Amino acid sequence: MGNIRYLIDDKNFSDFNFELLYITKSKFENDWHSTAHIHPFMEIFFITEGNGAFQLEDSIVNVKENDLIIINPNCLHTEKSNLNDSPLEYIVLGIGNFSINFFNLNNTKFSQSDIKTYHIINFKENSSNILNQLNLIIDEIKLKNYKYEVACKSMLSLFILNILRTTPSVSILQNEKKNLSLECAKIKNYLDAHYSENITLETLSTLSYMNKFSLIHTFTKQIGMSPISYLIEKRINEAKSLLETTNYSIKDIGSIVGFSNSSYFSQMFKKQTNLSPKQYRFQKSSY
Structure with missing residues (x-):
C-alpha cells in the first residue's frame, strides 16, 4: 500500500x-x-x-x-x-x-x-x-x-x-500595538470631532465613565500622549491648515480651533513647531 x-x-x-x-x-x-x-x-x-x-x-x-x-x-x-x-x-x-x-x-x-x-x-x-x-x-x-x-x-x-x-x-499587519480600547477610541473620536470646543478632563471623564487618573493613564499608554496633549496637537494641526489656506487673522484662527487666549495659542504653536504662527504663515507662503 x-x-x-x-x-x-x-x-x-x-x-x-x-x-x-x-x-x-x-x-x-x-x-x-x-x-x-x-x-x-x-x-x-x-x-x-x-x-x-x-x-x-x-x-x-x-x-x-x-x-x-x-x-x-x-x-x-x-x-x-x-x-x-x-x-x-x-x-x-x-x-x-x-x-x-x-x-x-x-x-x-x-x-x-x-x-x-x-x-x-x-x-x-x-x-x-x-x-x-x-x-x-x-x-x-x-x-x-x-x-x-x-x-x-x-x-x-x-x-x-x-x-x-x-x-x-x-x-x-504584524503590529505590537494593540487596538484602542472602546473607551480610548471614544475619547479620541470625540477630540477629533469637538477639538474647537471647551474640553476639560472632567468632560472626557464623564464621556468615558473613567476617573481622571485612569483616563490619563490609559489614553497615554495607548495613544502615546495625554488627552490634553492630543487635543492641543489636534488644534495646532488644524491651525496650520488655516494659516496655509486662509487670510484669517492669527487671533481668529486661535479662536476657531479652540484657544480662548491668543497669547496661549501663540505659545503652544511655537512649542509644537518652533515657529510663531506669523513665521509659519510667512514660511509657507514663500514656498
Whole structure:
C-alpha cells in the first residue's frame, strides 16, 4: 500500500486570531445620515450595487460596484451615496483583533508609522466569489445551526485568505500595538470631532465613565500622549491648515480651533513647531 503524507509546515495560527463582530447589508435611502466616525476594530465593505464616495481620513474616494474597502482600526471614515443616480448598497463586516498591512511584504523601506489605514481593491474578475462567501456567512448566522459561530469563523478565514492571496500588495499587519480600547477610541473620536470646543478632563471623564487618573493613564499608554496633549496637537494641526489656506487673522484662527487666549495659542504653536504662527504663515507662503 502506498501512502503520501502531507504535512503542515507552520502550525502557528496566531495571525488569524480575529473575531467576527457583525456582518450587515445596507442600502442608502433618504433618511441616511453620514457622520465621520472611528472604530477600535477593522471594517471591510464590499459594494454590491450603486456608487458613491467614502471619506477616509482626510481624503474623499469614489467607490463603485465590486469595490472592496478595507478600513483598519481607528481610521476616521464615513460613507456617502449618490442617491439621485444609483444608491449605494454594500455588505460590511466588523472584525476584531485584526489589521492589514497595505504594503508588499518585500518592501522594507516603510516604517509602521507610514502604513496607510485604508485600502480599496476592485474585484471585478472575482466579484461572484467574494459575494458568495459573504452571503454564506450571512446565511449561517440566519440559520444559527449547531456551532454556527465556528462555521462563521472558518468562512471568514477563507474570505480573508482570498483577499490576501489575490492581492499581492496586502498582508497581515504584524503590529505590537494593540487596538484602542472602546473607551480610548471614544475619547479620541470625540477630540477629533469637538477639538474647537471647551474640553476639560472632567468632560472626557464623564464621556468615558473613567476617573481622571485612569483616563490619563490609559489614553497615554495607548495613544502615546495625554488627552490634553492630543487635543492641543489636534488644534495646532488644524491651525496650520488655516494659516496655509486662509487670510484669517492669527487671533481668529486661535479662536476657531479652540484657544480662548491668543497669547496661549501663540505659545503652544511655537512649542509644537518652533515657529510663531506669523513665521509659519510667512514660511509657507514663500514656498
